[in-house]
Amino acid sequence: MKNDSNCTNDTGFQYTLYSTTYILVFIPGLLANSVALWVLCGYTNKKNKAIIFMINLAVADLAHVLSLPLRIYYYLINVWPFTNFLCLFCFYLKYLNMYASIMFLMLISIQRCMFTINPFKAKDWKRRYDVAISCLVWVVIGASCLPFPIIRSYGLSNTSVACFADLGMNNKMAHGPALTMITAAELGGFVIPVIIITYCTLKTRSQLKNDSLQRQNVSEKRKALRMVLTCAAVFFICFAPYHINFFFYMLVNWSIIKNCSVQKVILTFHPFSLCLASINCCLDPILYYFSASEFKNEVVRHGSTMIRVRLMSRESASSIRS
Template identity: 25%
Template sequence: MNTTHNLTSNATLCPRESSITEVVYPILYSLIFVISFMLNSLTIWIFFKIKRTHSFIFYLKNLVGADMLMTLTFPLKILSESDLAPWELTWFVCRFSAVVFYINMYASLMFLSLISLARCLKIVKPFGNYKLHDIMCARIFSAGVWLFMLTLGIPNMILTNKMATASNVKHCISLKSSLGVKWHKAVIYICTGIFFVGLLVLIVCYALISKEIHKSNKKFKSSANKNCKTNQNIASVVAVFFFCFVPYHLCRISFTTSQTDSKINCTAKNILYHGKEITLFLAACNGCLDPIIYFFLCKSFRELLLKKLNVKIKIAGTQISHNNTRSQVHP
């Protein structure tokens, strides 16, 4: 109980700069909400047109679902932080909406890792019979991702159960019970572990793919251009991952520690808070950038999109036209 009392006291003693929290962040999130909602709506529409059942497509569909659910939490965050809604909405964001955001953000991170692993096995061992390529196993892995994230997230909702007031809702941690604070910290460390595992998977997959492409280029000079394109496509996944998730996780643990340490002064707490919020915004940009990954990695998605947009373009040495594109093609 002392921990929770200290949190509440420190929350009261550390007001945040309203011009930034109530103006700058809502504007930034409004911009990415519009972009992310439009791109993910288009992506969902395209994926509904792709009827072929394939594990890679299945992972991509789960990824776009996670991105859209995360995007739908942005309006609540915007209204809450801009102070345009009653403080009860901020309580709802703290207890439910923010948890939904994090559940889907880390689900996205895990699906990116599964997608990278699936692509790596397809390129490095194209004739191997791996469970990751089996559609039934893809469904089991995907269900496992969602179940795992819900197991982490739902207790955070339940344990954010202290009485809310207009003053303490500005600091979500002050709404948690003492057990809720401990669970919150544990989840942060678990999710940080998920991030580092995902980062390792991406780095290893990219290294193996690059090595395989280098070997292929030595044997078959004619395929060098295509292999270079493949390498660039995988690199786009790594680039999005680094841009969105690395800065946030460098800040997150320090910020969480500051929330539960009464010895840290208000200046340091506010610096860490804004560092966390800025890098969290970069993580939220993942919803805008993932559709670009779909375009480069998924042939079915790319060709169907170009067909619907009536675009004629040359990609990886193959001319794609709305007249000769079929919706049922390999990914």
């Protein structure tokens, strides 16, 4: 990173921060998203009302979670013994998860809001529409995230032992493709989703108030509002801090911001914002449980079944002993 030679910033804490965060996220994220996929794919009868988008959201989270052990290893050992391709692929999965999650959270908000305003659209909406939209999202986001590892692979050789936070930045691209990419990421990955999610939240809340006065479908509208609010909460907690700070972080890297005190604040907050972006892997399953009645019912039903099986096995074992 290039900044003022008289300005030094202690970033040694980030290794402990990253490793601790990823260790805390890995087990809950792996279990929660695995259960979510199992329930949503195998035990949910209704495939409309954003269920397809939830499945894709769980897939995006699980892909990132499965790469965390390699990140944990690197930040604990401080050496990357694997291939450069694997390093860049894990780096790529981080941004793929982030922007795919943002898109699917936005789509869930849009769909719930749309069906709240016009319930007749929900009856005519086909599952294949959600499948087609999801495929399009993966293609667009997958292609859009490719420049991220390319920019951060600057100076990487076959003998490199550095990875992730220690990857170099191609400063020569500051006024070229990198600037275009950063602008597109901020607009498409933050500004537009902020506007849409905020609008959907306010519109759904307004619709619920109107229907409450008329006492029409209040219960269903409350579920819709709860889902949209949860999407907004996950977005603003996990992704807003990163995108707000990331713009200034790049200005520091490109030596546009030269004030030492400002540099220190931006560089110190950057690792925290990245950790918040990873926490979404644990928060998204809360969206499924509290917002999708089918998901909640299936989890409770299968949990109760497992408890009954265990109790019966204990009773059988006790009768045999007696």
